[in-house]
Amino acid sequence: MNMAKPITRLRDERVTLAHGGGGKAMRDLITEVFTDVFAPPGDEDQARLTHPAITEPGAQLAFTTDSFVVTPVEFPGGDIGKIAVCGTVNDLVVGGARPLWLSASFIIEEGCEVALLRRIVASMKVEADKAGVQIVTGDTKVVGKGSADKVFVTTSGVGVIPAGRHLAADQVRPGDVAIVNGVLGDHGAAILAARGDMALSADIQSDCQGLGHLIEAALKAAPGIRAARDATRGGVASALNEIADAAGVAIEIDETALPLRPEVRGMCEILGLDPLYLANEGTLVLFAPPDQADAAIAAMRATDAGRDAVAIGTVGKGRAGLVTMRTLFGGSRVVDMLVGEQLPRIC
Amino acid sequence: MNMAKPITRLRDERVTLAHGGGGKAMRDLITEVFTDVFAPPGDEDQARLTHPAITEPGAQLAFTTDSFVVTPVEFPGGDIGKIAVCGTVNDLVVGGARPLWLSASFIIEEGCEVALLRRIVASMKVEADKAGVQIVTGDTKVVGKGSADKVFVTTSGVGVIPAGRHLAADQVRPGDVAIVNGVLGDHGAAILAARGDMALSADIQSDCQGLGHLIEAALKAAPGIRAARDATRGGVASALNEIADAAGVAIEIDETALPLRPEVRGMCEILGLDPLYLANEGTLVLFAPPDQADAAIAAMRATDAGRDAVAIGTVGKGRAGLVTMRTLFGGSRVVDMLVGEQLPRIC
Numbered sequence: 001m002n003m004a005k006p007i008t009r010l011r012d013e014r015v016t017l018a019h020g021g022g023g024k025a026m027r028d029l030i031t032e033v034f035t036d037v038f039a040p041p042g043d044e045d046q047a048r049l050t051h052p053a054i055t056e057p058g059a060q061l062a063f064t065t066d067s068f069v070v071t072p073v074e075f076p077g078g079d080i081g082k083i084a085v086c087g088t089v090n091d092l093v094v095g096g097a098r099p100l101w102l103s104a105s106f107i108i109e110e111g112c113e114v115a116l117l118r119r120i121v122a123s124m125k126v127e128a129d130k131a132g133v134q135i136v137t138g139d140t141k142v143v144g145k146g147s148a149d150k151v152f153v154t155t156s157g158v159g160v161i162p163a164g165r166h167l168a169a170d171q172v173r174p175g176d177v178a179i180v181n182g183v184l185g186d187h188g189a190a191i192l193a194a195r196g197d198m199a200l201s202a203d204i205q206s207d208c209q210g211l212g213h214l215i216e217a218a219l220k221a222a223p224g225i226r227a228a229r230d231a232t233r234g235g236v237a238s239a240l241n242e243i244a245d246a247a248g249v250a251i252e253i254d255e256t257a258l259p260l261r262p263e264v265r266g267m268c269e270i271l272g273l274d275p276l277y278l279a280n281e282g283t284l285v286l287f288a289p290p291d292q293a294d295a296a297i298a299a300m301r302a303t304d305a306g307r308d309a310v311a312i313g314t315v316g317k318g319r320a321g322l323v324t325m326r327t328l329f330g331g332s333r334v335v336d337m338l339v340g341e342q343l344p345r346i347c
Numbered sequence: 348m349n350m351a352k353p354i355t356r357l358r359d360e361r362v363t364l365a366h367g368g369g370g371k372a373m374r375d376l377i378t379e380v381f382t383d384v385f386a387p388p389g390d391e392d393q394a395r396l397t398h399p400a401i402t403e404p405g406a407q408l409a410f411t412t413d414s415f416v417v418t419p420v421e422f423p424g425g426d427i428g429k430i431a432v433c434g435t436v437n438d439l440v441v442g443g444a445r446p447l448w449l450s451a452s453f454i455i456e457e458g459c460e461v462a463l464l465r466r467i468v469a470s471m472k473v474e475a476d477k478a479g480v481q482i483v484t485g486d487t488k489v490v491g492k493g494s495a496d497k498v499f500v501t502t503s504g505v506g507v508i509p510a511g512r513h514l515a516a517d518q519v520r521p522g523d524v525a526i527v528n529g530v531l532g533d534h535g536a537a538i539l540a541a542r543g544d545m546a547l548s549a550d551i552q553s554d555c556q557g558l559g560h561l562i563e564a565a566l567k568a569a570p571g572i573r574a575a576r577d578a579t580r581g582g583v584a585s586a587l588n589e590i591a592d593a594a595g596v597a598i599e600i601d602e603t604a605l606p607l608r609p610e611v612r613g614m615c616e617i618l619g620l621d622p623l624y625l626a627n628e629g630t631l632v633l634f635a636p637p638d639q640a641d642a643a644i645a646a647m648r649a650t651d652a653g654r655d656a657v658a659i660g661t662v663g664k665g666r667a668g669l670v671t672m673r674t675l676f677g678g679s680r681v682v683d684m685l686v687g688e689q690l691p692r693i694c
Contacts, residue, residue, distance in 0.1 A: 017691040018686075020580075020691060021581065021689055021690075021691065022581025022582070022626070022685055022689075023581050023585060023624075023684050023686055023689075024684050024685065025686070027684070042515075044516065045438045045441055045442060046409040046411035046438050046439055046441075046442045046444060046504075046506075047410045047411065048442065048508060049409075050408065054402070054408070055401070059397075060395045060396060061395070061401070062394065062395055062396075063393060063394045063396060063448055063483060063484055063505060064392060064394065064484050065451070065484055065486055065501070065503055066452065066486045067486050069488045069490050069494075069495075091393050092393055095392060095393045095395065103410060103503050104412070105412045105413065105414040105503075107416060107499055136410060137412055138412060139412055139413045140414075141414045141416045141692075142691070143416050143691070143692055144691060147416075148495055148499075149490065149494040152488075152495075152499070154412070154414060154452050154486075156450050156452075156501075157393075159393075161395060168391060169390070169391065229392065233367075233368060234368065234370050235369070246390060279369070337374070338369055338370025338371065339370055339371050339372070342370075343368075344364040344367060344489070344490070344491060345490060345491070345494075346369075347488075
């Protein structure tokens with residue numbers, strides 16, 4: 001990203017192809033909309049970074065990326081910028097990493113309002129500050145009208161996993177307790193309602209939030225936590241299936257234990273959706289050994305993002321990779337991975 | 348990125364919205380098209396990485412990102428995958444970094460051919476291997492038909508700048524020599540010809556290539572090199588203007604010295620384009636102190652990417668930020684930053 005000083009002030013209300021051309025207009029857009037807010041270090045083509053945690057013996061770098069194409073780009077509880085920062089932060093912290101730096105790259109449709117970009121960037125800055133990360137490098141591209149949909153954001157994140165921490169799906173063992181930090185499906189339900197296709201007037205906010213402070217609190221109280229996954233696309237069902245598959249264990253969850261907002265439960269009943277597959281953007285599943293599960297839940301409940309933390313199931317010795325649910329009526333059913341799409345462009 | 352084992356083999360010839368939904372179809376697409384080729388380490392949501400160079404005293408991490416939206420996605424001399432890897436590698440190496448790891452995130456339009464994705468991924472793997480980097484993490488999103496144009500790729504790169512290296516635009520001093528590694532404008536001209544709008548039949552290949560080996564060779568022969576910039580969007584003119592601005596110096600280039608392919612010169616004359624503003628994807632401009640310029644050029648010429656390396660100008664004491672060119676006819680003209688767009692979606 002070129003972060004040279006602006007020559008003129010940005011007067012345009014909408015983005016044009018010239019803003020992606022590599023010349024003055026691009027420089028003005030980048031400076032005024034992006035770097036004035038993110039305040040990245042230096043003005044070279046690459047951020048140059050040091051942090052003492054990286055050089056500690058046994059530390060590992062964590063590196064992740066996600067593109068965000070959510071529609072609508074602004075929705076109750078967040079926008080594409082908030083989700084881009086929280087999503088990438090969460091992909092780092094579920095591995096036990098301390099997030100340090102983010103990159104942010106924008107693909108902008110010609111005609112996109114500059115004011116919308118400013119709101120997205122402001123959201124990103126707020127969430128980055130909350131998570132203690134710095135947005136240090138970025139890029140903008142502009143494509144013609146109809147070649148993208150308003151704006152797509154890709155964030156990558158670099159963090160550091162301290163020595164001795166080893167959260168991994170294959171560490172999960174029979175007897176472990178599966179814990180979620182809060183109600184399920186709010187993000188998926190909020191997006192569905194926001195699209196307006198369904199004529200639903202539910203007042204549901206996305207759960208979009210960073211989970212770094214929650215995980216650090218849980219790990220402090222329960223250092224034996226085995227693994228964590230944020231339950232984004234594909235919902236809690238997909239996260240559980242990934243863990244069961246990687247660990248070669250069976251997982252049984254309890255339908256009566258699933259925390260669901262009445263509005264989300266109602267929307268799922270009306271539309272025939274299964275809340276286990278609804279996307280979340282600030283909800284994770286973690287696995288704690290049985291003797292540390294209560295401590296983990298108590299520590300999570302003491303954080304903003306974990307007030308509704310609850311155990312939803314346990315790891316058993318059944319068929320490797322199988323996830324089942326004890327239903328409200330006392331039966332048992334298989335919770336498979338999502339087949340087909342539930343909601344396109346959910347994140 | 349979830350890298351769990353595939354349940355079924357991918358039978359689809361085209362990408363559908365289900366491939367972005369977080370379920371089985373997405374897992375199959377990711378495994379078979381992406382991770383089988385890239386072979387990233389581990390199967391967690393974030394890559395976990397160590398490298399001895401990072402922990403050496405005085406080393407800095409380099410971190411950069413770029414989104415690629417080039418159209419057509421396949422063109423003479425490359426494709427969007429090659430450009431995505433080379434572009435991000437080059438953004439690292441122009442800062443003196445040794446590139447280590449890349450992320451790759453794909454926004455795919457519904458209906459995109461799986462075979463096209465496979466070709467793009469194969470290109471990325473080839474270029475990553477050449478540059479000595481590993482693609483360690485990634486993401487895929489799918490958007491509906493008409494909400495993107497085939498496929499957009501965002502790469503981020505992490506590298507390490509060894510202790511004692513300080514390439515930066517503000518290090519450039521009066522007397523320094525401006526050197527390019529090869530002919531100018533091939534990428535821009537190749538894309539323009541490939542679009543077919545102009546009924547031009549020029550046989551011009553993009554210069555798309557990684558520049559890591561070239562820079563290492565130049566730095567070995569001329570350790571005093573001050574700065575380097577790859578001359579992508581906005582061309583050599585924009586790179587020179589950025590340097591002149593950051594260093595507070597004047598730069599004078601010599602039109603007779605500019606290396607141009609006859610086909611590119613001809614295309615520029617027919618279309619009224621200025622080759623100084625045509626994009627390059629494997630061409631850089633670097634600044635060496637006068638006593639090391641010849642050594643730098645000789646070392647560059649000994650590499651594949653630098654066979655046509657040549658001095659194009661010098662840094663003077665004129666007005667800070669001003670770039671001028673001595674023309675073929677003995678006059679002098681200002682080489683300003685690009686105003687407006689020259690070619691949209693060039694990279």
